[in-house]
Amino acid sequence: MSVVLAALTSDPNLLGCELHRLAGQVNVQAEPHPNAAGVGVYAQEEVLLRRFASGDGEPTVGSLASSVESDALLFHAARLPVGMSLEENTQPFRARHWLFAHQGVVSGFEALRASLLASLPEHLRRGVRGATDSEVLFALFLARLRELGRTDDPRLEPEVAGRVLADTARDVSRRVAQAGVALAPTLNLVATNGAVLVACRSGEVPLFYTRLEGSPECEPCGVTSRTPETQPLVGAHRRRRTVVVASHLKRAAGWVELPRGTTLAVGPDLQLHHLQGG
Numbered sequence: 001m002s003v004v005l006a007a008l009t010s011d012p013n014l015l016g017c018e019l020h021r022l023a024g025q026v027n028v029q030a031e032p033h034p035n036a037a038g039v040g041v042y043a044q045e046e047v048l049l050r051r052f053a054s055g056d057g058e059p060t061v062g063s064l065a066s067s068v069e070s071d072a073l074l075f076h077a078a079r080l081p082v083g084m085s086l087e088e089n090t091q092p093f094r095a096r097h098w099l100f101a102h103q104g105v106v107s108g109f110e111a112l113r114a115s116l117l118a119s120l121p122e123h124l125r126r127g128v129r130g131a132t133d134s135e136v137l138f139a140l141f142l143a144r145l146r147e148l149g150r151t152d153d154p155r156l157e158p159e160v161a162g163r164v165l166a167d168t169a170r171d172v173s174r175r176v177a178q179a180g181v182a183l184a185p186t187l188n189l190v191a192t193n194g195a196v197l198v199a200c201r202s203g204e205v206p207l208f209y210t211r212l213e214g215s216p217e218c219e220p221c222g223v224t225s226r227t228p229e230t231q232p233l234v235g236a237h238r239r240r241r242t243v244v245v246a247s248h249l250k251r252a253a254g255w256v257e258l259p260r261g262t263t264l265a266v267g268p269d270l271q272l273h274h275l276q277g278g
Helices: 012-022 109-118 122-127 133-148 158-178 232-239
Strands: 003-009 034-044 048-052 072-078 093-095 100-103 186-193 196-203 208-212 242-246 262-266 274-275
Touching: 003 012, 003 100, 003 186, 012 048, 012 232, 012 242, 034 242, 048 100, 072 186, 093 133, 093 158, 100 133, 109 158, 109 274, 122 133, 133 158, 133 186, 133 232, 158 186, 158 262, 196 242
Parallel strands: none
Antiparallel strands: 003 072, 003 242, 034 048, 034 072, 093 100, 100 186, 186 196, 196 262, 208 242, 262 274
8 A cells, every 4th residue: 555645834944844753653665665756845836746766765754855945745655566657657746736646546447547537628638647546536636626716726725625635536436336346446635735735535544644733842953942942943843833644654642543534624724624525
């Protein structure tokens, strides 16, 4: 099963610090061993996407953000079949300001692929370059946003984005059932545009979330309990908050399992909204 990790933070300057706090809590290595991993972050108006092949060394939580300052991060790691292009099939996928990752499998996808693609607008259909079910799911999500005219809306409400993600999962599950496929799909979907973070769990595979509150100490920054309160870094670390979504935990304390059929929607205020259905 693939691995997904996402974060939305109040202070882009401290994203690396927040990932450092997660090092003992989350696992970014999958079983079987992944041969394709990618991480997307935001640098001002740019979306930066890095991909790792099996020979590039195993990514760690602390190494994902590097020195990039970003409001959000989305990471995914999986094992792709032999012969499948890493460049075209490695998640997360990107379109304009959106990053998207899918953990799971769409049962009977090969039989459904043509009809799913046919339901897309032409420009989104042309944009699907790989062979995975996950990229098609992303295109279906983008098509629903396009119908609302909200694809590039910087004021997109997290609840609206969450409902679009849940509707995407629900529609695909319906199509799988109508095709007579007995095995229900696993659709853990995560998406962000840098301002909102939405995560939908549809299926038995668990997905977890937590909210990291501010702390006056930070090992990477050298901030300790003895650092004077007059130092700007102390106040910044106290004020920081981050919502994290993860599929694989090393330590469950402080984490909440997202209920099956529930979508988590988070906006710039980092308030947690739970939407039923998906």
